[in-house]
Amino acid sequence: MPNENARPNEFEIINKYFAPLSGSEPGAFKLTDDAAIIDPPTGQSLVVTTDALVAGVHFFTADPAEDIAAKLLRVSLSDLASMGAEPAHYTLSIAVPEDLNSDWFETFSEGLAENQREFGVTLIGGDTVSTSGPLTLSLTAMGYIEKGMGLRRSKAKVGDSIWVSGTIGDGALGLLAVENKLADLSSDDCEYLRQRYRLPIPRTKLGQNLIGNAHAVIDISDGLVADLGHICETSGVGADVQIADIPLSKAANGALAENSALLDLILGGGDDYELLFTTEHSFAAAAEKIAAESGVTLTKIGEITNTGAIRLFDQNGQEHTPRQKGFTHF
């Protein structure tokens, strides 16, 4: 008797779980052809980003499948947001271990469907293969932006203001909360942080609103200091940051009050997926309106300098040297 809940085969996975996700894009051919054929909008540039997630490295194998789907898609959408692009399509490759059954694919594809609706993207292709190793996912997201208007990391100018969206450090603290390492924090705060870690919010609308307003933009995936470092390195500038100005959530403030050593995790930890960007000083006048239109708070945290270095200052004006430099994938 066949096992009702065994791992489905490659064609079943594609036909039953993935093909319906391509439904709204005729050029995906319901995933029945060798490739998708897409007509980019006239006068627009194509923005392309690829991200891979591996079980045991980027998520936990036992995480709910809909969370894995959400994180996979949102991490790439965050990259598109940092260029100011409007998301459109994605392809997905999935290397499947023996122990994933039909239920898992059902839940995973439902998670993709829900996030597709929320962010207006469509699956247009991919590959499903077997692996003796951990579940491995790779997603290539495509979006569009008016020609010549793409936001970049490398355009920061000396004297620019440095801004961030939302709150910083929740991603890294959320991982601690998932691991039950924030024992002194209320269960509500822990749950808030866990949610921030599990379900990043790509700042798509903000990215689009920063076109014409920001000089340099990056999404915070490696950590505030590391990603500011990427801006400084590619732009050939330095940066001064006022630590007291970095926006923290109520939960992050609570965790920091319990353990001040967590500051370096907040400065260096990854997975926030907020946007970090530099602007003219005059942006301050427009910031509130853009924040409201983008559905996220915006906070100025420092200035771009000609020092070639990143300096972090505490509220006494003393320079602070964080111990943690940022997340590397290995």
Added chain:
Amino acid sequence: MPNENARPNEFEIINKYFAPLSGSEPGAFKLTDDAAIIDPPTGQSLVVTTDALVAGVHFFTADPAEDIAAKLLRVSLSDLASMGAEPAHYTLSIAVPEDLNSDWFETFSEGLAENQREFGVTLIGGDTVSTSGPLTLSLTAMGYIEKGMGLRRSKAKVGDSIWVSGTIGDGALGLLAVENKLADLSSDDCEYLRQRYRLPIPRTKLGQNLIGNAHAVIDISDGLVADLGHICETSGVGADVQIADIPLSKAANGALAENSALLDLILGGGDDYELLFTTEHSFAAAAEKIAAESGVTLTKIGEITNTGAIRLFDQNGQEHTPRQKGFTHF
């Protein structure tokens, strides 16, 4: 003392081995930004395909790294060829096990560079992550085709002639040769078959030349019968194939002479990456010229029917039922 030949870290891999591969595409920003920004040619459609390869499933871990690079790129280029597209860009995600060292990355990236030059494509992005499992590669290839001219699997018509490029069965026989299971064959023939398995030749030029000439096109990756089945299923037709007309290499003919049971492997085995296509009868008059222009032989092997089934006939007109249905990835 640091191990000179240890696995390099993520940033070293990207900067040293992958960034140079993006050099000819300014919109790849030397892989230093969150995404690439590409301007699709005016009036062209974007063709996108994603393929994943896993060590132990699609290649052997001990295979030369340049062969893995070549196969990875060529498998996707074959998908683009089957749509008639001109290849342009690709992104690469790579999940890296502990035991891959700098030498491996050096050789792998040289293999990519060589194939980029040969096929006119450029790396524009990707992701490098760690895995506790086998080396896992996912490649998304992008190409362009004049709007509305993309070739499809689903356009076969009853009465069409069925054609294939090159020779059939070499891929599957090549895998046997790699496994030293073709003991009776000459070492030259074995080496020829091994090479055909290791180094598929995407029929890019042929695909482009089939625009306006072919009704339905697919590349043979799952096997002749399975891929003809994909054409029949998506087109709603059947097919009659004359087995004696299927073009075989000298080496495949030799293997078949030694063991007639290998016929079913030739009919059902995958990895040939030749194009299988259907045309009007009148295509025969143009075939030789198109073959010469495309640098590959073309052979008519049967006809599209209204039977809804694939029938294979031997030289006595008897129907042959193969035992092997084609390659599934698990």
